[in-house]
Amino acid sequence: MSKVKCECGHLNPYGTYLCESCGKPLKEDDNSLANMRYEGVARRSQTYKKSIVDKIWNFFSSVKVGVWIIVLTLIASSIGTIFPQEMFIPPGQPASVYYYEEYGTMGQLFYQLGFHNLYSSWWYMLLVAGLGVSLIIASIDRFVPLYRALKTQRVTRHPGFMKRQRLFKKADTVTEPSEEIKKASEVLKERKYNVREENGNILAEKGRFSRWGPYVNHVGLIIFLIGAMLRLFPEMYLEDHIWVREGQEVEVRGTGGEYSVRNDDFLVEFYDPEDERFREGLERSGGDVVKTYQTTATLFKQSSETIGAGEKEEVQQHRIRVNDPMSFEGFSLYQVDYKLNELAAFTFALEEIDGDSEGLEDVRFEVNLYDPEPSYEFDNGYRVEIYDYFPNFTFNDDGEPSTLNRIPDNPRFIFEVFAPGEDDGELSFVGIQLNEAIEEDNQYRLRMVDFETNHVSALAVRRDRTLPILILGGIIFMVGLVQGSYWHHRRMWIQERDGELWIAGHANKNWNALKKDFDYLAEQTNIPAPNDQTDEQDESERTDEGVREADDNGSTKQ
Amino acid sequence: MKKRRLIIRSAILVVLAIALGYTAVTYFSEERGLVDAGDQAPDFALEDMNGNTVHLDELKGKGVYLTFWATYCTYCRQKMEYLKEYHEEYQEKGVEIVALNVDESTVQVQRFLDRHNVPYTNAIDRGMKVSNAYGVNSLPAVLLIDEEGDVIDRQIGGKTEQQVLEALDQLVPGSE
Amino acid sequence: MAQLSSNLLLIAFFLYFLSTLMFAVSVTGRRFKDKKGIERNRLGTYGYISSVAAFVLAMGYFITRWIAGGHAPVSNMFEYTTFLGIMMGLGFVIIYPIYKSRVLGLFTMPVVMLIIAYASVFPTEIQPLIPALQSNWLKIHVITTALGQGILAVGFAAGLVYLVRVTDFKTKSKKVTSLELVFFGLLCFVGHILLNMGFSAVNYEAEFQYINEFGQEAPITYQLPALIGPNEGTLLSEDRLSPLVNAPDFIVPDDLNAVIWAFISGAVLYWVLRLIFRKPIGGALQPLVKSVNPQSADELSYRAIAIGFPIFTLGGLIFAMIWAQIAWTRFWGWDPKEVWALITFLFYAAYLHLRLSRGWQGEKSAWLCVIGFAIIMFNLIFVNLVIAGLHSYAGM
Known part of the structure; x- marks a missing residue:
């Protein structure tokens, strides 16, 4: 693994294709065009292939492997969209049955292969991790040598280097080559080229910084992926939701009791079907189209560390809408769902089953369904007690009356009515469209005469501490992408050799612009524009592949 | 030169492997509760069904069997039966049972407790503040808090009589 | 305002057509040579001017519709697809001055027309x-995406030019077959557009009652004869073709039906053209390039x-x-x-790596451009219409 010494005296690392300093091809082969990728320098991964560490390093450094990882990620991603992911199937449906019932055998297979949670599967994450590792190692592996090569490049290049550039010409008809070169240097400086001179030869260069574009965007991507990785830690990313009724104040989950939010008002607004602008559009969609979902919310902050104690302080009020969350201290509250007209209160009136209910007109009471009072007493001596209450009535496993949950979707009461002076009450079972006496020969009946409802709003609670990292990564990525795509590294070498003028040019992309610059130079001076050697080749034999050596790993080592 | 390169490469690969490995372990390991074994139990002060204040901080020196329940939770009812039976025995040994109902209406809870003659301390966690602080998402949920105020275990789901007894034994001060 | 808007789009469409014609004459003129080389170039310039004028008018459509509707017209299939076509036209307007390739105009303009015509198949009401x-970020997101996709589509047109230029159509090969498949695909679009225009001109409608993906009964109206009926559908209209089979409920049935019709009509068009030219479509186009x-x-x-x-990006x-x-x-939800x-x-990242680092140029690279465009169209059509998600315009 010794270094390779070029005839110009420069010591090149093993595996170098073109001398870093003068550009002489160090490996004699046919007269094909020079491989200018990475300036012909030795990529580090190609140099040593001994230990296991080097093997792993080389694996991830290879563009071939990188592209394979990209392609595999691409294919895997597309497979995940064949059927919906588990998170998109209707809630409450067990995935094990849903996929078979909806999509048949294919769906069953999709489920059994675990594709219903593809994007959080270990192997998909492994692919993305592989992509990240590949990005890091490939960038390190290429950046350093490229930097060296561009830094150490000499103005006067070896004839072998010149001859093998895609744009090249030898002109022996120019009368005063050195004068022309001087003139060319002025012309190119005007065109914003950076011109270096050495022994009367020039190297004109423009847009070198675009060569760093790929590395900059890779750094951006790496930062972005680090952000995405951190998001997997619970401390960095919080995802929760709360339901808040109008008028109710609820703790914002995840804030450790520090913040609570009150729903002052919830509103759903529809587009006016008579609106001239949208009349036809609304007719087509057939139903009402929602214009706004909005929760007017007030945020409170709790002062004490002990839960249930301390003072509250109003922090802010905000109209939370879709696309307009409420934000505080890294948390955001989003409008995500709602429930209209949830039952909130019933009003009951007492009446006699057989009779004119005289004297019972004032026995009316409102029962709050979220937290009913246990007992209701009246001036005329009547008393109603709640014997039991089931907000969402059901019979439990033991066959006893019970409730499904706390939400008053199907409220039922067992009332006990005490007539004045009586110690024994009458029990009756009351609910929506239901009113039955539990014992026979009841004298009284409670009739529901009114009810109230509330809107309930669902707010998603999010805190994503990785956002700044992701934003930084995104910005760097875009800067690098633009830098590498919209600017191009162009170089012109013009030298005088034995009275002849040698002209060569190279662009990392956009040869068209370089050719135009050469044409301009030819107009302004007597230096002729170089020929495109690939065009000449094209005429003799048409190649499908273009002209460069295609092998990434192989062509420079032996 | 060659050696230095090997060291640099190895170092980079090791750093990458550790970072990815750590992430994977965290992500794929069993979900840890917001408050779990080893954590300091968050303090709370609630009014119980008899109008007395239950302040966790004041229970230091005793083991606390903190159980979250609801009237509609079948396993909670089973557990309640075991607790009723052993409540007195363990109170003498210095173990306090504190049951927190998850925000049901007072009438419901009071009637339920009366009907089942529940003797130990019960309070309603209005607004789910304590449940949220302890990260309780499913019922029944139990936190075993030792005499120092540290959580020694977090138990989710139904438990047998035997398991409830073992849990209570763990809580007896000085039992470790 | 809305009427003015659609008129502007119509004029723009004809200008794109005019531009195509001028580029075509300008390119073919060479075969009947010559002496009038100067005139030829001028026709190319007129073609370009026409495409610029078309873009200006199309932007007129965009702005007037924005004013009429009160929001950027990029929020349903018609609006987005039209805008994608306009942006592809803009991509050409940007790139033509750099390379002065008339053939590129000849290939790009028809694709622009195709996309805009395809858009008009969807409901056009505001x-x-x-x-x-309702978000400014949405407008910015959609407009930028369409511009990017439009320029990528120009890359597709150029890739197609390359492939038609270098492929040997005299002998049968996989390359010829693949390229013919691409033209077949484009013809499916043409067929789809023609069928829809035809049937809507005679007000064809077939109504069904069916069970939708939520397990509820719902009505559905087909604009084309139903080959594939809706899930557990019953035909309500009289004198209408009754479907051969019914689709499962997770598929939007009338869209699947339309896709099948597109393939049938594309096949018919393809064979008609083959009969006329008596050689592959690519071979017929080859003299142009x-x-x-x-x-x-x-x-x-x-x-x-x-x-x-x-x-x-x-x-x-x-x-x-x-x-x-x-x-x-x-920010990301795997929708x-x-x-x-x-x-x-x-995909395009892989393209750039393959091209820059592994020397995939010329033919391979051109094929990748074609596949890339196919992915864009797949995302536009299939994912929007068939796979329902947050972005789905299907219900709108």
């Missing part, structure tokens, strides 16, 4: 925005991709994430449309 779509230097067609398509890729991923963070509470934007990104 629809109000649901809350999730004789004058093209393959090397410059290759570089052109690469440039288009290199210009379009950053814009697409910015619009389709970065702005999309910003909008998603605000509207859907998270099918998001996934396909990612796939498009990964």
Whole structure:
């Protein structure tokens, strides 16, 4: 693994294709065009292939492997969209049955292969991790040598280097080559080229910084992926939701009791079907189209560390809408769902089953369904007690009356009515469209005469501490992408050799612009524009592949 | 030169492997509760069904069997039966049972407790503040808090009589 | 205002057609040579001017519709697809001055027309925005994405020019077959558009009652004869073709039906053209591109991709994430449309790596441009219409 010494005296690392300093091809082969990728320098991964560490390093450094990882990620991603992911199937449906019932055998297979949670599967994450590792190692592996090569490049290049550039010409008809070169240097400086001179030869260069574009965007991507990785830690990313009724104040989950939010008002607004602008559009969609979902919310902050104690302080009020969350201290509250007209209160009136209910007109009471009072007493001596209450009535496993949950979707009461002076009450079972006496020969009946409802709003609670990292990564990525795509590294070498003028040019992309610059130079001076050697080749034999050596790993080592 | 390169490469690969490995372990390991074994139990002060204040901080020196329940939770009812039976025995040994109902209406809870003659301390966690602080998402949920105020275990789901007894034994001060 | 808007679009469409004609005459003129070389060039310039004028009028459509509806017209299939066509036209307007390739005009303009005509198959009424779509970030996201995709589509046109130029159509080969498949695909679009225009001109409608994906009974109206009926559908209209089979409920049945009709009509058109030309479509087009230097067609398509890729990434991923963070509470949610934007990104990233590092130029690279365009169209049509998700315009 010794270094390779070029005839110009420069010591090149093993595996170098073109001398870093003068550009002489160090490996004699046919007269094909020079491989200018990475300036012909030795990529580090190609140099040593001994230990296991080097093997792993080389694996991830290879563009071939990188592209394979990209392609595999691409294919895997597309497979995940064949059927919906588990998170998109209707809630409450067990995935094990849903996929078979909806999509048949294919769906069953999709489920059994675990594709219903593809994007959080270990192997998909492994692919993305592989992509990240590949990005890091490939960038390190290429950046350093490229930097060296561009830094150490000499103005006067070896004839072998010149001859093998895609744009090249030898002109022996120019009368005063050195004068022309001087003139060319002025012309190119005007065109914003950076011109270096050495022994009367020039190297004109423009847009070198675009060569760093790929590395900059890779750094951006790496930062972005680090952000995405951190998001997997619970401390960095919080995802929760709360339901808040109008008028109710609820703790914002995840804030450790520090913040609570009150729903002052919830509103759903529809587009006016008579609106001239949208009349036809609304007719087509057939139903009402929602214009706004909005929760007017007030945020409170709790002062004490002990839960249930301390003072509250109003922090802010905000109209939370879709696309307009409420934000505080890294948390955001989003409008995500709602429930209209949830039952909130019933009003009951007492009446006699057989009779004119005289004297019972004032026995009316409102029962709050979220937290009913246990007992209701009246001036005329009547008393109603709640014997039991089931907000969402059901019979439990033991066959006893019970409730499904706390939400008053199907409220039922067992009332006990005490007539004045009586110690024994009458029990009756009351609910929506239901009113039955539990014992026979009841004298009284409670009739529901009114009810109230509330809107309930669902707010998603999010805190994503990785956002700044992701934003930084995104910005760097875009800067690098633009830098590498919209600017191009162009170089012109013009030298005088034995009275002849040698002209060569190279662009990392956009040869068209370089050719135009050469044409301009030819107009302004007597230096002729170089020929495109690939065009000449094209005429003799048409190649499908273009002209460069295609092998990434192989062509420079032996 | 060659050696230095090997060291640099190895170092980079090791750093990458550790970072990815750590992430994977965290992500794929069993979900840890917001408050779990080893954590300091968050303090709370609630009014119980008899109008007395239950302040966790004041229970230091005793083991606390903190159980979250609801009237509609079948396993909670089973557990309640075991607790009723052993409540007195363990109170003498210095173990306090504190049951927190998850925000049901007072009438419901009071009637339920009366009907089942529940003797130990019960309070309603209005607004789910304590449940949220302890990260309780499913019922029944139990936190075993030792005499120092540290959580020694977090138990989710139904438990047998035997398991409830073992849990209570763990809580007896000085039992470790 | 809305009427003015659609008139402007119609005029723009005809200008695109005019532009196509001028480029065609300008390119073929060479065969009947010559002496009038100057005139030929002038026709190419007129073609370009016509495409610029078409773009200006199309922007007139865009602005007037924006004023009429009160929101940027990029919120349903008609609006987005039209805008994509306009942006592809803009991509050409940007790239033509750099390379002065008339053949590129000849290939790009018809694709622009095709996309705009395809858009008009969808309902064109102005629809109000649901809350999730009421966001400035959404406008920015969609407009940038369309511009990026439009420029990438120009890369496709250039890739196609390259392939037609270099492929040997005299002998049968996989390359010929594949290229013919591409033309077949484009003809399916033509067929789809013609069928829809034809049937809507005679007001064809077939009504069904069916069970939708939520297990509820719903009505559905087919605009084309039903080959594939809806899930457990019953035909309500009289004198209408009754379907051969019914689709399962997770598929939007009338769209699947339309796709099948598109393939049938595409096949018919294809064979008619084969009979007329008596050779592959690509072979028939080859004389048009004789004058093209393959090397410059290759570089052109690469440039288009290199210009379009950053814009697409910015619009389709970065702005999309910003909008998603605000509207859907998270910047990324693995919604099918998001996934396909990612796939498009990964695909073109692979293209750039293969080209820059592994020397995939010329033919391979041109094929990748074609596949890339196929992915974009797949994302536009299939993912929007067939796979329902957050972005789905199907219900609107």
